[in-house]
Amino acid sequence: MLTAFAQIGNLGENHPPMDIKFSCPHCQRHIQAGPEYAGLQINCPSCNGQFVIPGTPASALPQPVAVAAPQPVAAAACPSCAAPVAPGAVICTRCGLNFRTGQRGTTTSVVKGPQDPWSVPWYKTPWPYLGVLVALLGLFYFLGQKNPAYLLGFLGIAVVYSLTVHIMVLVAAFRDSVGTGFMALCIPFYALYFVLRDDDNPTLKILYPIGVILNFAMRYIAK
Numbered sequence: 001m002l003t004a005f006a007q008i009g010n011l012g013e014n015h016p017p018m019d020i021k022f023s024c025p026h027c028q029r030h031i032q033a034g035p036e037y038a039g040l041q042i043n044c045p046s047c048n049g050q051f052v053i054p055g056t057p058a059s060a061l062p063q064p065v066a067v068a069a070p071q072p073v074a075a076a077a078c079p080s081c082a083a084p085v086a087p088g089a090v091i092c093t094r095c096g097l098n099f100r101t102g103q104r105g106t107t108t109s110v111v112k113g114p115q116d117p118w119s120v121p122w123y124k125t126p127w128p129y130l131g132v133l134v135a136l137l138g139l140f141y142f143l144g145q146k147n148p149a150y151l152l153g154f155l156g157i158a159v160v161y162s163l164t165v166h167i168m169v170l171v172a173a174f175r176d177s178v179g180t181g182f183m184a185l186c187i188p189f190y191a192l193y194f195v196l197r198d199d200d201n202p203t204l205k206i207l208y209p210i211g212v213i214l215n216f217a218m219r220y221i222a223k
Helices: 128-143 150-178 178-186 187-198 204-223
Strands: 021-023 029-032 041-043 051-052
Touching: 128 150, 128 204, 150 178, 150 187, 150 204, 178 187, 187 204
Parallel strands: none
Antiparallel strands: 021 029, 041 051
């Protein structure tokens, strides 16, 4: 309860223009108080009656809200290929993943002009190595018709090739997502579907189908 009246006086005294002017509800004495006393309970200086000073308390008035300076937002990463993604982006520009639908689409790139097919060094293409593989398999298979030891060599080369290519496919599938990797690991036909349909590595599109053909060839020779 407020009992001090240092800043409460009669109407005739000089006060700031924002002071609250009111009358005691008990004795009708004219009283004036500063705006900081609004909403407080006091005793009338004349009749000692208790009442609440009219007005809105200063604590209830709306306070100005400080607007913080915008902070730079760090770019997120694509959950599929881990490429940096700008805030608010919907589609990854590297792998084409749509963050809203979860579907993978096609990405657009700037066309710089026709590329010379001979600009890629020959040793960076799969064709020379496939040529060596086919030559070795053909040689061991031909010699294996007379000597079973060469036929075992044919099977050994085919097994190593198939395992190597399958590991490459699994690495690409797990890089795409964990679910895709497990499906490619457990379902061989899905691995072939992933290579031909979803993966963008042209080398795997050549190597893996050859590995599938070699698997069927090894089963035929084993019989």
